[in-house]
Amino acid sequence: MVLSAGQPWCVAGPPLEEHLASNTLWPEIIKLYGHGSDLFALAARSDGAVLASACKAQIVPQAAIWLWDTTTWQPLGKPLEAHALTVTQLAFSPDGQHLLSASRDRTFALWARQSNPPPGEPLYELLGKTKAHQRIIWTISWSPDGGYFATGSRDGTVKLWELPPTGAPSKPLQTISAFGKGASVTALAFAPAAL
Numbered sequence: 001m002v003l004s005a006g007q008p009w010c011v012a013g014p015p016l017e018e019h020l021a022s023n024t025l026w027p028e029i030i031k032l033y034g035h036g037s038d039l040f041a042l043a044a045r046s047d048g049a050v051l052a053s054a055c056k057a058q059i060v061p062q063a064a065i066w067l068w069d070t071t072t073w074q075p076l077g078k079p080l081e082a083h084a085l086t087v088t089q090l091a092f093s094p095d096g097q098h099l100l101s102a103s104r105d106r107t108f109a110l111w112a113r114q115s116n117p118p119p120g121e122p123l124y125e126l127l128g129k130t131k132a133h134q135r136i137i138w139t140i141s142w143s144p145d146g147g148y149f150a151t152g153s154r155d156g157t158v159k160l161w162e163l164p165p166t167g168a169p170s171k172p173l174q175t176i177s178a179f180g181k182g183a184s185v186t187a188l189a190f191a192p193a194a195l
Helices: 018-022
Strands: 039-044 049-054 066-069 088-092 098-103 107-113 124-131 139-143 148-153 158-160 174-178
Touching: 039 066, 039 174, 098 124, 098 139, 098 158, 107 139
Parallel strands: 039 088
Antiparallel strands: 039 049, 049 066, 088 098, 098 107, 107 124, 139 148, 148 158, 158 174
16 A cells, blocks of 8 residues: 555555556566466576576476567476476576576576477476585576586585586585575676686
8 A cells, every 4th residue: 555645645555557567667568377476587598589487386386497489478398397396596508508497495407408399398308406505596607608507505605517418417516615604695697708
């Protein structure tokens, strides 16, 4: 509820969808339906052709990742399933050939783009899933060349991983945990070029 500035006793409800769509800086263009709860993570492939989305989840079907064609806004194949809880972040590799997902279930999943999936089948296939941290994984980031990625967690560690030729990595190349007791890593980014 909002009190009107001009009339101190006038109470109005929140703005309706029609008002927001026509009177905001970024009007709504399209609605995507498919998830059973509030969206929690989004990522766009570098060519802009695919959008990945995930919502809050308590069970595997809710934790599915949906891929959307950005020209038709239709789902691309079946949703991707690998996690048991909310997917906290999604990231496409710079070349768009891989998708990385991180979850509250303390795992990350690595997906590879299929060249010609059969109709209705997922555009990306699961290469593997790795239990990477002792607590929730909040953030992931790809290196500019796509050969490495990092994960950051509520356990206060950042882990660096190398993209393997097949499957998902099982051991990090390096673990950094110098953030202090109780620290949580909530954001990561690689420098765009060598320093």
